[in-house]
Amino acid sequence: MNEDEIADKVYEERERIVDLYRNGPGDGTIIDPVDDPAFNDYYKLDRFGFIIGDESKFKKEDPQEIKIEVTREQKWLKMISNWDGLSREKLKRRVFKGIPNSLRGIVWAKLLGVDQLTDDQKNKYKHMCELAWQHSPDVRQIDLDVNRTYREHINFRKRYNFKQQELFNILTAYSIYNLDIGYTQGMSQIAALLLMYLSEDEAFWALSTLISHSKYHMHGFFIPGFPKLIRFQDHHDKIMNKLLPKLKKHLDKNGVETGLYTLKWFFQCFLDRIPFKLTLRVWDIFLLEGDKILSAMAYCLLKLHRHQLYALGMDDILNFLQVKLEQNYQHTADYTIEKLQECLIELKKNKLDNAGLPSPSEKLKRELGIFNPDDIPVRKPQINGVEKKRKPINTDQIHSSPEQDSQLQGSIITNGKNSLDDVSSIVGDSSRRSLLDTSVTSAATTTVSPQSIQNDDTGSDVTCVSPQPDVLRIYVPYDTPTKKSPTSVANKITTIQVMDEMVTPTVETDGMFKAVSTIN
Numbered sequence: 001m002n003e004d005e006i007a008d009k010v011y012e013e014r015e016r017i018v019d020l021y022r023n024g025p026g027d028g029t030i031i032d033p034v035d036d037p038a039f040n041d042y043y044k045l046d047r048f049g050f051i052i053g054d055e056s057k058f059k060k061e062d063p064q065e066i067k068i069e070v071t072r073e074q075k076w077l078k079m080i081s082n083w084d085g086l087s088r089e090k091l092k093r094r095v096f097k098g099i100p101n102s103l104r105g106i107v108w109a110k111l112l113g114v115d116q117l118t119d120d121q122k123n124k125y126k127h128m129c130e131l132a133w134q135h136s137p138d139v140r141q142i143d144l145d146v147n148r149t150y151r152e153h154i155n156f157r158k159r160y161n162f163k164q165q166e167l168f169n170i171l172t173a174y175s176i177y178n179l180d181i182g183y184t185q186g187m188s189q190i191a192a193l194l195l196m197y198l199s200e201d202e203a204f205w206a207l208s209t210l211i212s213h214s215k216y217h218m219h220g221f222f223i224p225g226f227p228k229l230i231r232f233q234d235h236h237d238k239i240m241n242k243l244l245p246k247l248k249k250h251l252d253k254n255g256v257e258t259g260l261y262t263l264k265w266f267f268q269c270f271l272d273r274i275p276f277k278l279t280l281r282v283w284d285i286f287l288l289e290g291d292k293i294l295s296a297m298a299y300c301l302l303k304l305h306r307h308q309l310y311a312l313g314m315d316d317i318l319n320f321l322q323v324k325l326e327q328n329y330q331h332t333a334d335y336t337i338e339k340l341q342e343c344l345i346e347l348k349k350n351k352l353d354n355a356g357l358p359s360p361s362e363k364l365k366r367e368l369g370i371f372n373p374d375d376i377p378v379r380k381p382q383i384n385g386v387e388k389k390r391k392p393i394n395t396d397q398i399h400s401s402p403e404q405d406s407q408l409q410g411s412i413i414t415n416g417k418n419s420l421d422d423v424s425s426i427v428g429d430s431s432r433r434s435l436l437d438t439s440v441t442s443a444a445t446t447t448v449s450p451q452s453i454q455n456d457d458t459g460s461d462v463t464c465v466s467p468q469p470d471v472l473r474i475y476v477p478y479d480t481p482t483k484k485s486p487t488s489v490a491n492k493i494t495t496i497q498v499m500d501e502m503v504t505p506t507v508e509t510d511g512m513f514k515a516v517s518t519i520n
Contacts, residue, residue, distance in 0.1 A: 014139045021143075021168045022133070024160050031159050047101065048276055049154045049196065073100045076107070083110055095288045096337060098281055105197035108206065111287040114198070117205040124369060125173060125204045132172035135373050138183035142171045145188040156192060166200040167192055174207060176371050180364055181211070184222040186267050193271065193283070212364060215290040220362030221267050227361045232266050232294060233258045235355035239299050242350060247306045254314040261321040265298050274301070274325055278333045285340070292344075292353055300343040304331060 001009075025031055044052045047061060072094075079086055079094065080103065099107045109115060132139075146168050150156045155163040170191045175183040190210065194203035211218045220228025236258050240248035264273050269286050271279060286293045302309070305325070309317055331339075347353040366375075 010137075010140075014133075014136070017139050017143045018133045018172075020160055021165045045154055048280075050276065051152050051154060051157065069100050072098065073102060076100055076103050080106060080110070092288065095284050096341060098333075098337075099284045101280070104280065104284070105202075107284075108194075108197055108287055109202055112206045112209045114202045114205050114209070117209070118201055121205070121369075125201050128173040128177045128369065128371070129169050131371050132169075132176040135371075135376065136172045136175045136183075137376055138175040139172055141185065142168060142175070142183055142188070145185055146171070149188045150192045153192075153196070155196060163195060166195055166203070169200060170195070170204045170207060173204060174211075177208065177369050178211065178219075178364075179366050179371070179375055181219065181222045187222065189268055189271050190218075208368070212368060216286075217291060217358060217362065218267075219364060220358055223362065225361065227359055229259075229263075229266055231359070231362075232291075232355050233262055235295055235352075236262060236298055239295065239347065239352050240302070242352060243299065243346070244302060244306060247302060247309060250310055251317065254312075254317060256314055256317050260318060262298060265301075266294050269294065270297060272326060273322065275329045275333075278329065278336055281333050281337055282340075285337070292355070293340075295355055296344045296347055296353070297340055299347065300336070300340045301325065303343065304336070304339060 046052055046059075076094065076099065079091070095107075136142075146156075146164050147159070149167065155161075156167065158164070167188065171183055171188060174187070174191075175181075187207070191203060191207050194206045198206055210216045211222070217228065220226075220231070237248075240251075240258075264271060269279075270282055273279075274282070282293065282297055301321075305320070308320065312320060344353065
């Protein structure tokens with residue numbers, strides 16, 4: 001297969017995927033039952049729209065909490081009607097007490113300035129969608145990620161339904177709107193969260209604000225080299241060394257690097273790492289206060305749970321921080337937010353409330369929303385043997401078991417010679433970075449089964465599974481952890497490459513790095 005044939009294949013695949021989202025699957029399209037489950041598979045929904053399959057886990061809302069929520073709704077309605085005249089201190093007090101869920105979308109839109117953006121940029125989003133459907137090089141990866149993003153939520157449960165369409169549109173449009181980033185895996189859950197509370201157009205501009213506005217500046221997390229991630233991890237180490245030295249020593253002793261547990265904390269503001277109810281409270285404050293909340297909440301969580309962590313070894317520490325905190329959190333949301341406020345005061349007192357100014361490498365290089373097809377980096381298309389034989393399908397890969405996922409701690413997908421910015425896609429030399437399941441990008445992870453590789457077929461059934469411990473695509477120090485400083489850049493967890501096929505596990509050494517190929 002020559003380069004022209006491969007380019008044609010890429011174009012045809014993009015056209016097919018876009019058509020599925022714009023027009024829905026045709027009568028002849030095969031959608032696996034797991035991808036399109038019947039509604040009677042559900043048992044109940046929680047108040048946020050998540051499916052509860054186990055009757056024993058369904059909890060009725062506390063009547064007292066409902067009463068408090070109703071009272072707060074009345075207060076918030078008055079505040080919203082007088083938004084421009086609202087004092088900063090009053091708004092801050094109210095946000096820390098909690099935004100009523102029924103009004104969360106309205107308040108988020110105001111905190112992010114979405115109304116102004118939609119007025120100033122009329123029809124811009126629609127135009128970016130149209131350009132993306134024709135030119136985005138990330139359509140395939142976005143399709144894969146939409147298929148595994150919040151599938152346990154009623155909005156995104158049905159394959160190609162209107163919310164999946166909106167999520168696909170937002171991510172493809174943004175891949176053209178911001179050519180510095182394009183699309184990075186990890187953005188899908190953020191966009192999906194926004195879509196739970198905002199319209200499609202609003203969610204696009206909210207995502208744009210989160211990535212490009214100096215208050216949040218998630219741009220620095222997603223660009224090559226992930227400079228903001230490294231800056232925030234360094235700052236987190238400073239906080240730990242100063243305020244939690246005993247715990248820091250315990251984590252270091254057990255080889256638990258900062259990057260092993262802070263990826264989703266920083267990249268996605270704690271999505272899937274704490275209960276969703278608490279996550280929303282943290283997001284309320286994040287949208288009000290900005291990215292300093294990331295460091296403060298990270299410190300708060302470790303301080304609250306330090307005594308439990310003292311009693312655990314490496315594997316149990318990671319399981320606790322990546323799984324148990326979300327599944328079996330022992331504190332109420334109100335109590336945690338109270339402690340977060342105390343941590344903010346403590347960090348400010350110790351001059352540790354700010355991670356410092358962003359480096360030049362974190363800043364936008366190109367003007368947003370200015371697109372020319374020639375701006376897309378030229379690539380040398382390469383498709384491996386599996387890809388060449390792949391038939392058009394609507395499901396991507398089969399999921400691994402929880403046992404398999406937990407065995408992938410600290411593994412990477414690279415060949416030891418690539419830079420930290422490398423990423424694979426359907427074509428080589430991509431400028432796009434990938435965070436696929438770096439810290440379980442969605443609630444359902446996706447991997448390839450050995451059987452599918454043996455048969456050169458990746459069109460296997462997809463199975464949604466619960467969040468599993470972080471599957472890391474990282475450079476692992478060739479030396480043992482005790483021989484290297486935990487704060488060294490080489491030890492920072494930076495995802496570098498994701499493949500859609502499983503490769504036989506191998507170990508290659510290249511200088512100070514050990515590279516381990518494994519499954520997604």
